[in-house]
Amino acid sequence: MTALRTIAIATLGCLASLGAATAEDRALVIGIGTYENLPQDMFLHGPKNDVKAIEALLTGMLQFKPEAIRVLTDEKATRQAMLSSMDEWLVAGTAPGDRVYLYFSGHGLQVKDVSGDEEDGMDEAISTYDIKAGDDDWTNVILDDDLEAVLEKLKGRAVTLVIDACHSGTISRSLSPQAVSGLNGARYLPRPFAQTGKQPVTRGLRIDLGVVDKPAQLTAGGLTAWSAAAAYQVAWDDVRLPIEKRHGVFTSAYIAGYTPRESDANGNGLISNAELFEYVTRKSKEYCATLDDCDNLDPQLESVPEVLGTSVAEPEPDRAEQAAHQPSNKPEPVYQEAKVEAGGAPAYVDADPIAAVGDIVGKADTGEVTVSLDTGPKLRKGKAFKISVTSKYAGNLVLLDVNGDGMATQIFPNDMAQKITPLSAGSALTIPDDYYGFDFEADGNGENMLVAIVVSDAVDLKDVAPPAQGLNAELDARQSLSEIVVKLQKAWTGDTENRAVQWSLGTLKYTVE
8 A cells, every 4th residue: 555645634625536536437337126027026126226325425425427327227227238338338438547336236146157167056146137037047147257257357447346136045046936025125036946945054165255256366456346245145125114215235334334423433534445344234234133034144345455444435524523533632633545556546544553443443442352551551661561351252362563653563473472272251361471481561652552353253364463473573554454354354154154254353542651
């Protein structure tokens, strides 16, 4: 990530907007609720409202010009129209460095893989208005292979892909059309002629990024992709609303999350991708808890790590919101305009590396993990101190010390500890303990932050937080923390049903004088 310039809030209004729309910026917004060849009980009521809401987000907060947006709904969203618009409107109409936004609201599905590139023998797909049931499978669909070919051509652009549909794997293969009709608002189609009766849900062979199979190659080329659910989960219309006012659960949360009072967890006026992700995840789970038929609902975000702490739109903190989150004598936030290497449009980060921690992790510190110093939060240079971490939940600990210069030290795990063991719920871990054979002494000056992450699932973090780098390596705080959090955002496949990784956060600001 390359810092280009520092900008105070007071002058933001005089600056060009985040990735201000040019003639080359393009958006394609697709919503399909009615279908030429499907019965009405498989129609969706939310997509028509989703499309209008996304248009408003694009022309408002994201500052796309209206003429830069193409909308395809219902009968206009045939397979041919969708593919040709992706090719001539998005690909041919833009160049590297431009913004591209592709949104889809409608049914997701799976069909039999004919190219041999799928481990489970199934291709993920999105529906079209003219989708048809063939002899043994759906035809006239947009395959993941089709989308990947388009995204490959868009490398070098700042591409945002948003899919409010699902590709539910085992579920969609084991439900008949009759069973689906009983799940009001489910955004998936069963395979034609499927047998009635839900089979036991088993873990997925892999995690699909909505309809993208090769996220690493594509995100490196400038793609940030959002999808409403993990593989083997169902996306939903919000059936709590009257029919004419329904939205996709994910789309509704995604748009609401652009409001600082909703998703700005650290209150610095910057809504980061990680904060938006945590917000839509929380809202999706709240909805899922209201439905008997919803087991888990975990939105997915795929991007390069550097994107997590960057803004989703130009920061414009409301003064009342700012006052509610911080003391009146605290200086106003200062932002840096940054450019992620893979993308085209600039974004903002908090210039204060300590304040930026909240933007990268996305979560608010809710007290589930507590961090303390035996000397209190004010240290004198050269004074010995110990760190204690206590977690409400058992799990593996990663503890970073971030300073005001943006550098970090990995306190734990480390090779000095006698044994690396998981934290027990409610039991404090003290660092260093008697087995270390040395004390920590305060050094430097100014404000620092201890960041404790406790991971309750057996996620392998050895490549991003190896014990060998503990205590003896100077790390770039933004990069190291981003690489850890990206790992924790992946769906957990260690249980019979896919779900989000369970992890908790605790922070402590302290000063060295």
